[in-house]
Amino acid sequence: MAEVAAARRSRITPEREAELYEAVLDLLREVGYDALTMDAVAARTRSSKATLYRQWGGKAELVARAIRHSKPGSIADVDTGSLRGDFHALVTREDDCTMEQNNALMRGLAMATHTNPDLLRAFREQLVQPETEEFRRVLGRAVDRGEVRADNPALPFVVHMMIGAFATRAIIDDQPPTQAFLRSYIDAVVLPALGVPTS
């Protein structure tokens, strides 16, 4: 699937693709997923709807690709030499303002997945599965360095811990997740659960 989509998209330039994703994110912030139409994307980007459907297959895949494109590079590319360094670097890739904006966008999309099975599938294929795989590589390096035991039972739950803290901060504390909050959580919860000393 991903290869077919990539082949379809290769007909347009990377600059044009980036411009299109930016327009999709703008529209998402303006009207939300349910009210976003391929007509609006076509109008905003001066494309034809036929082109959009041919290149992305549909709204759900286009939106998931746009989100993925907006992420600051692969998680697995962060490689500081220690797991604590990698986790802290991960949460400082976006400043608090960007994080809050993206948090609002992601919450809106997570909501929309409940009533849009296409979006849930695209979300999982384009975002959750690749990020889980990238986390696995970061953790694999920590295991190879001897920082984490290969059979540590918290390893399969790292993504739940990280996304869980991010997703629950606003509703529990009436505050958006910030770098400082996530760093404290990493040091107090994630690293101790993995048996990694934090000092």
Next chain:
Amino acid sequence: MAEVAAARRSRITPEREAELYEAVLDLLREVGYDALTMDAVAARTRSSKATLYRQWGGKAELVARAIRHSKPGSIADVDTGSLRGDFHALVTREDDCTMEQNNALMRGLAMATHTNPDLLRAFREQLVQPETEEFRRVLGRAVDRGEVRADNPALPFVVHMMIGAFATRAIIDDQPPTQAFLRSYIDAVVLPALGVPTS
């Protein structure tokens, strides 16, 4: 606020109150928060809308109270003598089927909080704050028993860990949270983060 509401509600019998909450939950499952109207609640329960408003103040408070009422008693009443025992007992109070139904309901409501500030406030006052306080009592007993150090930095994050796992399971793994999943998570993540041995 809570005292005033309790005084207002004291005019109806506990049986009638329970019947009313049950009808609200049924309606929530049928149509969701946004489409739920006080008219529908009044019709379903053969009450007057004036009575509903007088006793609960509004839709958001009525819904939050109904959810709270459906929970299987106070978290802090679970007292097995060990923190691991308490946490495991907590997640076995509801069977997997009930948990899946409630999970769907809570996800729908969490979604609705994003666009309904009244509901967010009622949700936090009626559900998040009391549960946080109840968890604090469970954890306080563990500190008193010497199981957890009073200055353990994971203590302020226990609610994020627990709700986070519950809330992210479906989107990460395409499976509902189950008792077995939550028990594994407690043993692999929550207890190790708190420095409590799991065997």
